[in-house]
Amino acid sequence: MKWKSRGAGGGDSKKSGESNGDDSKKGGESNGDDSKKGGGDVPLSVHLDMTEYRVDGSNGRSWLGTGGGSTSFYEPSREQTPGSGSGHDRSGTTPSSGRDPPEKRLTLFALRLAVLEKAASGLGKLAFAWATVVLLGGFASSLRIRDFWFVTIILVGEGARVFSRSHELEWQQHATSTSTAGSALRSSSRFFRHIVHAIRDPAGAAAGDGRAAQFQRQVVAFVKQRTWHAPEVSLLPYTGWVFVSRKIGRLLNLLQLLSALTCVALSLMRLWTNHDFGDESVEEKKNMRPALLLFYALAFLEATLFLMEKAYWSWKMSARNLLHKVSSDCGLGEYGHVSLTRFFYDAYSRCIAGSIFDGIKMDLVTFAEDLILSDFLDEQLIGVRILQSFVASDRSARDTLRKVGTSHRSVERLVEMLDWKRADEEEVRKCAAEVVSRLASKRQNVLRVSGIPGAIESVMSLLYTGRNDAPPVSGTHPQQLQLREHEASPSPATNSGYEYLPFNLLGLQILKRLARDQDNCGKMGNARGLLAKIIDFTHASPELLGNPYASELQIRAVKRALRLVKMLVYATGQTGKALRREVAENVFSVSNLRGILKHGQQHRHLQKLATDVLTGLAMDEKGTAAIVGTGGVVKLLLSLFLASEPPPEEETIDLGCEAGEALAMLALESGKGCAAILKRSDVIDRLVEALQDKRRLNAARVLRNLCAYSGTEHRERLLVAGITKALPSVLKATMTESDKVLEVSIGLTTEICTFIDGDRFAAELRAAGIENRAYVERLASVLKQYRSAPEISVPRMRRFVVQQLIWLVTTSPGGYVEMLKEVGMERLLENVADTTSELECYHVFSGSVGIGKHREDFAEIVESAMELLLSSGGAAGAQE
Structure with missing residues (x-):
């Protein structure tokens, strides 16, 4: 809407833009959909080198050498459709680094194990069929007692192992470490260590690293569940933990090892002593020896392959630390081992149950999407943690966001998680909010997120502060500040210590990214109470603004709220008009902005945003009335714009230009706005002085609007105040400048000429060293330059x-x-x-x-x- 289409174009990234911690610029908005290498059967890669992924559009301000500001709100901007021109949705593709996603090592490992397992199972089935059909069926009465029992033991043991392998894997899956409490609920030894530690040192246990609280939290969560958690189910009554399902997998695995070792031992014994298989001279027994040799050989090979599989498993998992390496490469952090163990078992089970190639089609993103749809909190937390880690990674963010964004069920569940308010669900909610924030950073996902029924209301729930008043100011000492920031970091939540500020920041960021779409701006305006909540976050007390040790999180919350309000008031069309009026009708809007202008000298970026919001509000009559009716706002804007000795910092000069734009908008077609500006006695002199420096563009705009719209009651004062003193500077600018400064200089000349006659104008031309003909030729040259069509940058x-x-x-x-x-x-x-x-x-x-x-x-x-x-x-x- 403004000269940068700032209403719909994004976050208006200026030089004072938010840091990576605020807007998460890595993994954000480069939105280019790179084609993956490989065929259609290759699973989605989630570990690629990618271009930088940014959140806010780089619609930076262009300094005009003549005006010292941005382009003008007097200039229209062409509406851009999502995915075009703003840099949010397109990016150059980067060449692949050739490095495979880390989880592919796990799926390849599962494939190799499945090859050994299926080979062993095939040999076992062949040996089972040979023994039952040939040996026991054909030579049952002729077998020696030793061979009969050896065959029977091998047959029973190996047959049970082969045909129960899939069920053993099922138990292994159920016994997989799925709890996110660091296996606290799965390890009885660790469980007792927690208890002993708590008894010996209650204070230390309470003030530890949060594991005890996490343990207690999960116990409460499991107690509250309406369904059983499979690893904790007791299969037989009155047996306690002995026959819980998580023990059965270990028992079956041990029995299979014993069966294989027994098979190898028995087979070797009979193959080594193969001279007493029977009397081959008897016709009925002449084929017994080769039949037994074949059976023992098959049994030996089958058991050996199984033991090789177990040895390979142990070597990769224990000696080579495969899970820990993949977890490190994936960036899953402390709980990566738990997540990848579950992922590996799922991939291995698919290879065993179906084709050996089924497991290699798995990837961690799809795995995480399946887990967040689970009914168990620990599985949901594993899934959302994986997604949160991947969307924060430069290499995997783009593909992860693209895949999750195209899954309606996954997006719907993530949005649903934003509304989970139980204390034990705090971490799930926070991770989900981070993933949704990253999703909303890509334009193609904005409508997918906002299109879910109740999505805006779910995001709105993140803005709950837990109290009616504003958050207290952080400590005034650096140590207290560090303590506050530590408390604001993710930590186990309890009913008495729920941290709201991190959720508030994520909620504001999600809304800000959703507001890039005009329809979403309308939805935010229609959501009951949302606009009032956002405006509440723009309040910053003088103590907070003046405190050099103020919490960065609280300042960031104010900044994001201002950015969001700015995007809403700069929305286009009827939506923008309605939003500007709603913001103006809120009695706290302008007063909060006034507080920032008055006390925010240490936070210039907040003052810039506040003046931007005032400029947008001034585009509506009600907004102008609210600004003029709030005492001191116009005076503060004049002070910022007409600073007698502005510091040389570019940021401060830019703030003055923002204030000048707000003043120009206030004076546009508003007698009340002009009257409020003219209350300052030296305003005309100061504005005329500003025509000589970088402020001249906005100073000329303010002067022109004062001359055109101040009304008959102020015309005499303008003449007495010396409005005509601006003519020399304006006429020189008309002869030498171009574009916007030229446009406003001609417009101001026309308005000043209404105060004088022709003779006075001729005298002013001579005083400026300009001949009448030269002036006329200059006007003609301007029309020649724009004779074919009006220029968008200078429409007037x-x-x-x-x-x-x-x-x-x-x-x-x-x-x-x-x-x-x-x-x-x-x-x-x-x-x-x-x-x-x-x-x-x-x-x-x-x-x-x-x-x-x-x-x-x-x-x-x-x-x-x-x-x-x-x-x-x-x-x-x-x-x-």
Whole structure:
């Protein structure tokens, strides 16, 4: 809406933009969908080298050497569709580093284990069939007693192992370390250590690293569950922990090892002593020896393959520490081992149950999506932690966000998690909020997130503060500040110590990213109580603003709230109009902004945002009335803009330009705004002085609006105050400057000319060292430059030039008509008449929507100028 389309274009990243911690610029918004290498059967890679992923658009301000500001709110901006032009959705693809995703090592390991397992199972089934059909079926009565029992033992043991392998894996899966409390509920020894530690040192246990609290939290969570947790189910009554399901997997695994070792031992014994298999001279027994040798060989090979599988398993898992290495490469942190163990068992089970290639099609993102849809809190936490780690990684963020964003069920569950308010669900909620924030940073996901019913309300729940008053100011000593920041970090939540500020920051960030879409701005305005909550976060007490040790988190909350309000008031069309009025009607809006302007000298970035919001509010009559009606706001803006000796820092100068823009908007078509500005006695002199430096663009705008809209009651004061003293500077700018400064200089000249006559104007031209003809030629050159069509960057240029021509002709017809004709003004006016546009009929623009239509139609002004030029020329000829 403003000159950068700031309402719909994003977070308006300036030089004072938020840090990575605020907007999470890594893994944010580069939104280029890079094609993966490989065929369609290759699972989605989640570990790629990627381009930088940013959150806020780089719509940075362009310093004009003439104006010292940005482009103007008098300039319309073309609306951009999502994915075009803003840099949020497109990025150059980066060449692949050739490095595979870390979890592919686990799926490859599962594939190799499955090859050994299926080979062993195949041999076992063959041995089982051979023994039952050939040996026991054909030679049962002829077998020696030793071979009969050896075959029977091997057959029973190996047959049970082969046919129970899938069930053993099922028990192993159920026994997988799925609890996020560091296996506190799974390890009885660790459980008792917790108890002993708590008994010996209650204070230390309570003030430890949070594991005891986490343990207690999970116990409460499991007690509250309406369904059984599989690893903790007791299979038989009155047996306690002995027959719980998590023990069965270990027992089956041990029995299978014993079975394999027994099979190897028995097979080797009979293969080593193979001379007493029976009397081969008997016709019925001549095939017994090769049959037994084949069976023992098959049994030996099958058991050996199984033992090789177990040895390979132990070597990779224990000696090579595969899980820990993959966890480190994935960046899963402290709980990576738990997550990857569960992932590995799922992949291995798929390889065993189906094709050996089923497991290699798995990836951690899909695995995490399945877990967040679980009914168990510990599994949900594993899944959301994996997603949170991946979306925060430079290499995996883009693919992860793309895959999660296209899964409606996953996005819906993540949004649902934002509304979970139980103390034991704090970490799940926080991780989900971070993932949703990253999702919303990509434009193609914005509508997917906001399209979920109740999504805005779920995000709104993150803004709950837990108290009616504002958060207290942090400690005034650096040590107290560090303590506060430590408390604000993720920690086990209890009913008495729930940390709200991190959730508030995430909620504001999600809303800010959603607000890039105009429809979402409308939804936020319609959500009951949301706008009031956002405005509450813009309150910053003088103690907070003036405290050099103030909490960075609290300052960041104010900053994000201001950014969000700014995006809402700069929204375009009817949505923006309604939002500006709603914000203006909130009795705390302008007073909160006034507090920041008054006490925020240590936080210039907050003052810039506050002046931006005031500029947006001033585009509506109610907003102007609210600003003027709040005492001291206009005075503060004037102080910022007219600082007598502005510091050389670029940031401070930019703040003055922002204040000038707000003042220019307040004075636009508002008699009350002009009256409030003119209350300062030296305002005209100071504005005239500002025409000489980088503030001249906005100073000229304010002066022009004061002359045009202050009303008849203030015209005498403007004349007495010396408004005409601005003419020399303005006329020089007309002859030398271009673009916006030229546009506003011609417009200001036209308004000042209403206070003087032709002779005075001629004198001012001579005083500025400008000849009448040179001035006329300059006006003609401007029309020649823009004769084909109006320019978007200076939509009022031709209007101001034609208005000045009318004044010249009506004031001194004999002196200027001939010169105007000589420079071809008649033909130029005809070209202007043929190319007039609706673009030239408005004062300012909200995106591509005009606001504040001029009282006179531009086409009528051009026709009047042509008629005056013709009639004045005829009158001059008759006099001759």
